[in-house]
Amino acid sequence: MNETGMILERPLLHENTFDQKQSPSPYMQATDRRTMVRLRWRILLLILMCLPFMAYIGLVGTGYLLADQQQLVQLEASIQNGWIKGEKGLPDRPAVRIQEMPPYVYQAIIAIEDHRFYQHAGVDPRGLARAVYVDLLEGQKAQGGSTITMQLARNLFLTQDKTFLRKGKEMALALYLDQAYTKQQLLEMYMNQVYYGHGKYGIESAANLYFGKTVKEGVPGKVTITKSEAAMLAGLLKSPETYSPLKNEAKAKARGQIVQKRMESLGYRDSSATGQASERVLQPAQ
Known part of the structure; x- marks a missing residue:
């Protein structure tokens, strides 16, 4: 009301004058949804990428x-x-x-038992896949991989029972051993621990039993096994x-x-029984 007594109308304020929250447009809503979907996929992809590493660490x-x-x-010290x-x-x-x-002694073993010994980390995915494939074709457990x-x-640590649980333990132990020891140490443990038949364990005992010889070279009064004899020793590991x-x-x-042909196909060079140990290679010739 003014001085003359007339009532003055107060001008209406525009609704946008107030600080009110506006509803997002359909375009903004669609953009936000696409952003969230991309974010979820990226998180899922990251999790999937980490799973193999996490599984490896767990095993x-x-x-x-x-x-x-x-x-x-004790075994390594012995x-x-x-x-x-x-x-x-x-x-x-x-x-x-x-x-x-x-x-040629240890090359024969690697060639017939595990030719990818230096390429895998204790467990060979290719070998396992091939074993599963053959088992399915045969309808029974034909290969172990x-x-x-x-x-x-x-x-060293398990039984010979053919169960999935034992196989899982075997894989976990192999992955650990491959991390804890060098390939040479693992190969030495294997050759000195594996069963060669007739109650004999270890390759030196086997060479003495079957051929009256030694796998060592340069030992006075003892004859070293030949390449063909080393192949026979490696071959009987499948079934002593x-x-x-x-x-x-x-x-x-x-x-x-069969073992010798396998060695040749893998490119293992003929090795004489002479030369310094430091000059020898464990892997096949390139």
Whole structure:
């Protein structure tokens, strides 16, 4: 009301004058939805990328818990000392190191048992996939797909039962062993621990039993096994009693020839029984 008594109307304020929250436009809503979808996919992709690494870490940790650390330390020390004291009912036996033998001895084992020994981390996905494929074709368990490291883990810590649980433990142990030891150490443990038939464990005991020789070179008064004999020893690991030269020499030689052909196909060079250990290569020739 003014001085004359007239009532003045107050001008209406525009609704936008107040600080009110406006509803987003359909375009803004669609943009926000696309952003959230992309964000969710990126998070999911990151999780999927991390899963294999997390699974690997978990298996290695499980392998560490399953392994008998004291037994591993004692075995490695015994190999370096050249004599393994019988453990868990196994006989005492001589031990041998890589640098003491001609290369064709351990090359034969790698060629026939695990030719990708230096390429995998204890477990060979290709070998496992091939084993599963063959098993499905055969309708039964025909192949195991076990690497040298997996066989070592089984011989040291597990039973021979063919179960999925044991296979899982075997894989976990192999992944751990591959992280904890060098390839040379693993190969030495395997050769000195594996069963060669007729109650003999370790490659030196086997060479003495089957051929009256040694796998070492340069030992006074002792003869080193030949390349064909080394192939026979490697060949009988598949089934020691079946391919034993003492039971069936013809079958043992035939198996040994398969091993030698395998070595040739992989490119292992003929190695003489001379030369410095530092000059020897464990892997196939390129």
